[in-house]
Structure formats: structure tokens, C-alpha cells
Amino acid sequence: MVEPILQVKDLQVSFNTYAGKIQAIRGVDFDLNAGETLAIVGESGSGKSVTTKTLLGLNAENAELGENSQILYGGKNLAKLTEKEWEDYRGSEVAMVFQDPMTSLDPTMKIGNQIAEPIMKHHGVEKADALKRALQLMKDVGIPEAEEHINDYPHQWSGGMRQRAVIAIALAAEPKVLIADEPTTALDVTIQAQILRVLKDLQEKNGTAIIFITHDLGVVAGIADRVAVMYAGKIVETGTVNEVFYNPQHPYTWGLLGSMPSTKTESGTLQAIPGTPPDLLYPPKGDAFANRNPYGLEIDHEKQPPLFKVSDTHYAATWLLDERAPKVEPPLEIQRRQAFWQTLQQEGAR
Known part of the structure; x- marks a missing residue:
């Protein structure tokens, strides 16, 4: 190393x-x-x-x-x-x-x-x-x-x-x-x-x-080469540029990518992240993104998530990655990106 x-x-x-x-x-x-x-x-x-x-x-x-x-x-x-x-x-x-x-x-x-x-x-x-x-x-x-x-x-x-x-x-x-x-x-x-x-x-x-x-x-x-996504004074997702762009795991990263126009964006489908960041005079005891997260779980309001390992180079701090969490379908734009990621993985394995 x-x-x-x-x-x-x-x-x-x-x-x-x-x-x-x-x-x-x-x-x-x-x-x-x-x-x-x-x-x-x-x-x-x-x-x-x-x-x-x-x-x-x-x-x-x-x-x-x-x-x-x-x-x-x-x-x-x-x-x-x-x-x-x-x-x-x-x-x-x-x-x-x-x-x-x-x-x-x-x-x-x-x-x-x-x-x-x-x-x-x-x-x-x-x-x-x-x-x-x-x-x-x-x-x-x-x-x-x-x-x-x-x-x-x-x-x-x-x-x-x-x-x-x-x-x-x-x-x-x-x-x-x-x-x-x-x-x-x-x-x-x-x-x-x-x-x-x-x-x-x-x-x-x-x-x-x-x-x-x-x-x-x-x-x-x-x-x-690598990307670290920050929210409310913490890194909530980190990975190689391809991992974060094409296989994002944190709902905040989904929101950032969904609000970015691309050549494949359909008319009228850009998404805005609702709400505003928390007041860091009084940081929340749980996930700082909980009140803005449409995919939030009850535990998000009670406990901060650790960085869950996605790969050796990719980590995300979201309870959605906990093995006990329900399966959540990300937005359509993110699904497209993840489908492209699967294609990249298959080509890399050949």
C-alpha cells in the first residue's frame, strides 16, 4: 500500500x-x-x-x-x-x-x-x-x-x-x-x-x-479520480468517480445527481431536493438528511448511520444499506445510472 x-x-x-x-x-x-x-x-x-x-x-x-x-x-x-x-x-x-x-x-x-x-x-x-x-x-x-x-x-x-x-x-x-x-x-x-x-x-x-x-x-x-459527498459537516458518500456517478447509494447523492441535467435527461424530469439543511447550532441526533429524505426510515431520526461498505473503495452513510432495511427503488434517473454501472461491470469482467 x-x-x-x-x-x-x-x-x-x-x-x-x-x-x-x-x-x-x-x-x-x-x-x-x-x-x-x-x-x-x-x-x-x-x-x-x-x-x-x-x-x-x-x-x-x-x-x-x-x-x-x-x-x-x-x-x-x-x-x-x-x-x-x-x-x-x-x-x-x-x-x-x-x-x-x-x-x-x-x-x-x-x-x-x-x-x-x-x-x-x-x-x-x-x-x-x-x-x-x-x-x-x-x-x-x-x-x-x-x-x-x-x-x-x-x-x-x-x-x-x-x-x-x-x-x-x-x-x-x-x-x-x-x-x-x-x-x-x-x-x-x-x-x-x-x-x-x-x-x-x-x-x-x-x-x-x-x-x-x-x-x-x-x-x-x-x-x-475520487469523490467525497458532504452534507451538514459530514462525508455521507465516498468512492471513485464512476462509483459515485453510476452507482450512488445515498439519497442525498441521488438528489444531487437528479438535479443535474444531462444529454439523456427527459424534459421536465429534473428533481429538486426539498427543504433546507439543518441548523448546525443544534445538529440533529440522527441522520442530518432525515427531514429532507423521501426514503427516510424511523431510525434516521434517532441514530446517525455509520459508513456502510459498498466496495473496497465505495462507502455511504445511509441506513438503507443496513441488512435489515427494506428494499427501496431509487428515482428513475438513478436506476438508469445503475443499469449503466452494471454494463460497465460486465464489460470489465470480460
């Missing part, structure tokens, strides 16, 4: 507010292997961004990490780092591409200098050498005529070009793990595809591991 580059164990994050303690992350576990892409998906407020900001020590001052939480990287528990240690770790080991490139870039600083800055900080090189490396990074991320634009300011560039610059900054110190927090949300579909291609090409070139945060399952299909 290859040792994961990053291991997250029992991650718990709460925020102390005037209203009380918000339990934003409630026991998250996952591994990340070198060179792979793990997509974390879910609705807004499910805990995706809080999870990844915790990996960089970037949560607000009112955040509180659970006593047993572990973020293991290079034999060290990052949950115990001091702020000075975090500064040395960010950028050089793990870097982040934020959602909005305009607020990620300094409007008063030339883009070339912004890319060169982490190179100087983490590699100790002179500015002239750092700028040469910055120029090459601009070319690597697909910025045309980079020599002519290295001294431009962010306001002179389009949204897609600024996002490429943010990716170049994140990669400047050659991190082993790249966190991309919804990096294509504000871009049109053509530019989205280009940015995803840039990330994939750079990953293949450098062997970088990527954690990709998104609510867009269509994006996940084109970039991820």
Missing part, C-alpha cells in the same frame, strides 16, 4: 458565535494520494470550504478545532502547528486557488511580481531569477504573449486570465498538494473547460495532488 500524502482523521471544526457554537465540521475522514484528484461536493454550507481552509490554517479566529482532530502530512499533525509554522507550510507544501481571482490578487501589484513573491519567500532566490520562473509559469498556465503582460495589473485582465494567474501563484513554490476552491464558478463554460485542462496538464507534469471543491457535479466528472 502506498502511504497517502495527506490524511484527515476525525476533523471537527466549530465556530463560537453570539448565538452559540456552530458545529460546522462534525467528524470528517479522508485520505489523499500523490498525483490524484479528490473532489469534495455538496450544497453551499455543507462544510467544503471550511474543511479545506482548515488544511491551511486559514479559518477565522473564532474557529475551534476538535481535540482529537488530526491532519497528517509528512509525519506531522498540522492541527498542532503554530502560526509561524503555518507560514512556512502554506505555499511550499500545500497551496490554494481561491474562488474569486479578483479578490485573491493585489490590485496595486504587478502580476509578475505577485507570482514571483512566493518563489522568493520559499526558495530564497533573487527577484530577477524569480521573475524568470514567474514568466515560465505564466506560459505553463496558458497566458498568451506572457512577456508582454508580466508587468500588467489585475484590472487589465479578464476573469479567465486572472484565474490562470492565481493558479500560477499557487504553483509558484511547487507545492505537493493543490486545493482548488470552486475555481471555475465565476467563469463561462468555455473558459471553465480551459482552466480544468490547465489543472489536469499541470498535475500530469508535476505529479501534484489536487483537492477540488465544487457544487457542480458536471465539473467533477471531467477532473476527479
Whole structure:
């Protein structure tokens, strides 16, 4: 077995507010292997961004990490780092591409200098050498005529070009793990595809591991190796991209996939997930999805489900997988996906 580059164990994050303690992350576990892409998906407020900001020590001052939480990287528990240690770790080991490139870039600083800055900080090189490396990074991320634009300011560039610059900054110190927090949300579909291609090409070139945060399952299909579905601060299903897309087991995953249009979607059959997520000031004692789950069982309101094993790589936290649970027919769209999964399995066995 290859040792994961990053291991997250029992991650718990709460925020102390005037209203009380918000339990934003409630026991998250996952591994990340070198060179792979793990997509974390879910609705807004499910805990995706809080999870990844915790990996960089970037949560607000009112955040509180659970006593047993572990973020293991290079034999060290990052949950115990001091702020000075975090500064040395960010950028050089793990870097982040934020959602909005305009607020990620300094409007008063030339883009070339912004890319060169982490190179100087983490590699100790002179500015002239750092700028040469910055120029090459601009070319690597697909910025045309980079020599002519290295001294431009962010306001002179389009949204897609600024996002490429943010990716170049994140990669400047050659991190082993790249966190991309919804990096294509504000871009049109053509530019989205280009940015995803840039990330994939750079990953293949450098062997970088990527954690990709998104609510867009269509994006996940084109970039991820594995998928973790989050809901109310927990991972409710995890598996390879094909397992989650074509053999989903959790009703929440069914809802997410049913609300996503595809070329095979019949007119008028897109489904919405009813209700709203629970208030994490007062998390429910049972399954957090119970009140929105049309397939819910009585036990869902009384006890949180464990992660049931579907395969060696596929797990889902739903009582429907308990051997005592009644058989439930998923929505028609999910049945189609599972029929396709059976075809894939049969072809793979030949």
C-alpha cells in the first residue's frame, strides 16, 4: 500500500458565535494520494470550504478545532502547528486557488511580481531569477504573449486570465498538494473547460495532488479520480468517480445527481431536493438528511448511520444499506445510472 500524502482523521471544526457554537465540521475522514484528484461536493454550507481552509490554517479566529482532530502530512499533525509554522507550510507544501481571482490578487501589484513573491519567500532566490520562473509559469498556465503582460495589473485582465494567474501563484513554490476552491464558478463554460485542462496538464507534469471543491457535479466528472459527498459537516458518500456517478447509494447523492441535467435527461424530469439543511447550532441526533429524505426510515431520526461498505473503495452513510432495511427503488434517473454501472461491470469482467 502506498502511504497517502495527506490524511484527515476525525476533523471537527466549530465556530463560537453570539448565538452559540456552530458545529460546522462534525467528524470528517479522508485520505489523499500523490498525483490524484479528490473532489469534495455538496450544497453551499455543507462544510467544503471550511474543511479545506482548515488544511491551511486559514479559518477565522473564532474557529475551534476538535481535540482529537488530526491532519497528517509528512509525519506531522498540522492541527498542532503554530502560526509561524503555518507560514512556512502554506505555499511550499500545500497551496490554494481561491474562488474569486479578483479578490485573491493585489490590485496595486504587478502580476509578475505577485507570482514571483512566493518563489522568493520559499526558495530564497533573487527577484530577477524569480521573475524568470514567474514568466515560465505564466506560459505553463496558458497566458498568451506572457512577456508582454508580466508587468500588467489585475484590472487589465479578464476573469479567465486572472484565474490562470492565481493558479500560477499557487504553483509558484511547487507545492505537493493543490486545493482548488470552486475555481471555475465565476467563469463561462468555455473558459471553465480551459482552466480544468490547465489543472489536469499541470498535475500530469508535476505529479501534484489536487483537492477540488465544487457544487457542480458536471465539473467533477471531467477532473476527479475520487469523490467525497458532504452534507451538514459530514462525508455521507465516498468512492471513485464512476462509483459515485453510476452507482450512488445515498439519497442525498441521488438528489444531487437528479438535479443535474444531462444529454439523456427527459424534459421536465429534473428533481429538486426539498427543504433546507439543518441548523448546525443544534445538529440533529440522527441522520442530518432525515427531514429532507423521501426514503427516510424511523431510525434516521434517532441514530446517525455509520459508513456502510459498498466496495473496497465505495462507502455511504445511509441506513438503507443496513441488512435489515427494506428494499427501496431509487428515482428513475438513478436506476438508469445503475443499469449503466452494471454494463460497465460486465464489460470489465470480460
